Amino acid sequence: MTATDPKIVFIGGAGNMGGAVIGGLLAAGYPADRIVATGRDPQKLAAFAKCHGVAAHSDTLAAIGDADVIVLSVKPQAMRDLCTGLRSHLDGHNPLIISFAAGIPLAAYRRWLGEHLPIVRAMPNTPALVQTGATGLYAGAGVTAEHRAITERIANAVGIFLWVREECEINQIIAVAGSAPAYFFLFMEAMIEASVASGFARADAERLVLQTALGAAKLAMASEEDVAKLKRNVMSPGGTTECAVKRFEQGGLFHLVAEAMRDCAERASEMERELDR
Numbered sequence: 279m280t281a282t283d284p285k286i287v288f289i290g291g292a293g294n295m296g297g298a299v300i301g302g303l304l305a306a307g308y309p310a311d312r313i314v315a316t317g318r319d320p321q322k323l324a325a326f327a328k329c330h331g332v333a334a335h336s337d338t339l340a341a342i343g344d345a346d347v348i349v350l351s352v353k354p355q356a357m358r359d360l361c362t363g364l365r366s367h368l369d370g371h372n373p374l375i376i377s378f379a380a381g382i383p384l385a386a387y388r389r390w391l392g393e394h395l396p397i398v399r400a401m402p403n404t405p406a407l408v409q410t411g412a413t414g415l416y417a418g419a420g421v422t423a424e425h426r427a428i429t430e431r432i433a434n435a436v437g438i439f440l441w442v443r444e445e446c447e448i449n450q451i452i453a454v455a456g457s458a459p460a461y462f463f464l465f466m467e468a469m470i471e472a473s474v475a476s477g478f479a480r481a482d483a484e485r486l487v488l489q490t491a492l493g494a495a496k497l498a499m500a501s502e503e504d505v506a507k508l509k510r511n512v513m514s515p516g517g518t519t520e521c522a523v524k525r526f527e528q529g530g531l532f533h534l535v536a537e538a539m540r541d542c543a544e545r546a547s548e549m550e551r552e553l554d555r
């Protein structure tokens with residue numbers, strides 16, 4: 279690592295996840311001149327660079343030459359070709375590799391990139407853009423304390439993080455955090471649609487639902503009471519909330535959520551198995 283802020287090259291940096299982490303890092307004060315985004319779509323890259331004030335390159339190989347950290351943020355399906363293409367350009371160069379991809383184990387990166395590179399698997403989520411992300415981290419062999427420190431600096435800038443001890447736990451992190459913003463968006467979407475159907479203007483429905491979601495999350499974080507107690511605090515016996523909560527319970531909400539999260543983690547394992555076919 280350099281004595282200055284590590285130069286971080288995000289491959290796929292103008293995409294949803296890479297872009298969210300770059301945006302969060304910049305908002306947290308990480309110097310823009312130490313961040314580079316690369317990608318395949320020159321127009322998208324140019325717009326991203328203009329919006330965020332970071333350098334952007336459509337030539338990834340040229341961009342990684344002096345990188346201290348290379349973040350792999352392309353879709354899992356594009357990862358093999360990307361990594362095998364990078365391999366010969368990383369000879370004699372030992373950057374920390376951080377992968378955001380779901381469903382790709384470290385063993386695959388070693389096959390594609392070579393054995394010598396330190397690799398961290400990170401599973402962030404898109405609220406990183408507003409520095410409210412939650413990231414799971416797993417360190418492969420050869421990851422030093424210094425590598426962990428820079429990884430934590432990135433993860434900490436965009437929210438909270440948790441190191442896991444076993445690589446397979448990353449698939450649980452996907453179910454609990456990586457994919458989970460979508461569950462909450464889905465719930466908000468359902469509430470907005472129901473509110474619109476009941477007569478609210480869409481803008482009013484969105485404002486009320488989003489503020490309520492934000493307020494509930496903020497209250498839960500600030501409170502010493504657990505979420506089950508906070509739920510009960512809203513429920514008057516024989517009242518309106520009890521009626522709504524009963525309906526969710528009768529519909530099997532707990533079971534449904536558990537099944538959806540299990541499917542999510544299982545899909546990550548299945549993606550790992552598909553790599554071997």
Ligand SMILES: NC(=O)C1=CN([C@@H]2O[C@H](COP(=O)(O)OP(=O)(O)OC[C@H]3O[C@@H](n4cnc5c(N)ncnc54)[C@H](O)[C@@H]3O)[C@@H](O)[C@H]2O)C=CC1
Pocket residue numbers: 289290291292293294295296297316317318319338350351352353354356360378379380401402403404456457
């Ligand atoms: N979207 C999300 O909420 C999360 C995504 N992830 C992981 O992050 C990774 C990226 O996902 P998204 O950002 O959603 O995808 P995305 O499709 O929005 O972004 C991927 C970017 O990679 C670029 N790209 C593709 N092939 C490339 C190549 N060979 N060289 C350089 N750039 C290339 C594309 O132009 C695109 O801008 C995936 O592996 C995913 O599993 C992880 C956690 C959450």
Ligand SMILES: O=C(O)[C@@H]1CCC=N1
Pocket residue numbers: 380452456457
């Ligand atoms: O849906 C996906 O596969 C990615 C990984 C976690 C969130 N999005």
